[in-house]
Structures are given as structure tokens and as C-alpha cells.
Amino acid sequence: MKFLTTRNRLDQGTEVSLTWERVPTVSGSGRVASLLAAKRGVDVELSHAAGALHDFGRFVTGKQANHAENGYGPAKDFLKKVGLFRRRRSKKVCQG
Numbered sequence: 642m643k644f645l646t647t648r649n650r651l652d653q654g655t656e657v658s659l660t661w662e663r664v665p666t667v668s669g670s671g672r673v674a675s676l677l678a679a680k681r682g683v684d685v686e687l688s689h690a691a692g693a694l695h696d697f698g699r700f701v702t703g704k705q706a707n708h709a710e711n712g713y714g715p716a717k718d719f720l721k722k723v724g725l726f727r728r729r730r731s732k733k734v735c736q737g
Contacts, residue, residue, distance in 0.1 A: 691737025
């Protein structure tokens, strides 16, 4: 999976530099999602994963517009490659 480097980010005309936001966004969004899930009595693990992958489309394309739709396929491929979830659970994570 190819993430944006400074060079290809500039070539693609992304809206902002994504380097600084990758780790805080992933860890923060995952944590918030898991806290909300625990409070609501739903699957904490799936919610944490969905929160962590929430902005995956922005990391791949460098664009805010349609980042959820643009991240669905790459996030699904990522989860399949790492083998953390079965297909049905991976689909739920990616839809989150």
C-alpha cells in the first residue's frame, strides 16, 4: 500500500500536509470511537478499528473530499492483508 511522500503529495496537489496528522488522528479517533462504543454497549474492538481507519482515504489520496468513499477499498485491502478480522467484520470496520 502506497502512502503519500512529500514528493508525490506535491505532485497530487493535496490540500494539506498529511505527515503530521497520521498518528494522532489514528490513535485519537480510535480511542474516541472505543469510548463511545463502550458507553453505548456495542463492539468496542470493531469501533476502535473503524475509528482508527476513519481518515484512511485522506491518507491515501491526500484529499478531504469523499475521503470516506475513497478510503473504503484501501482500508478493506489493508485489513485483508493484515488478517485482523474475518471478511464480514472487516466490512463493518470499513463501513464505520
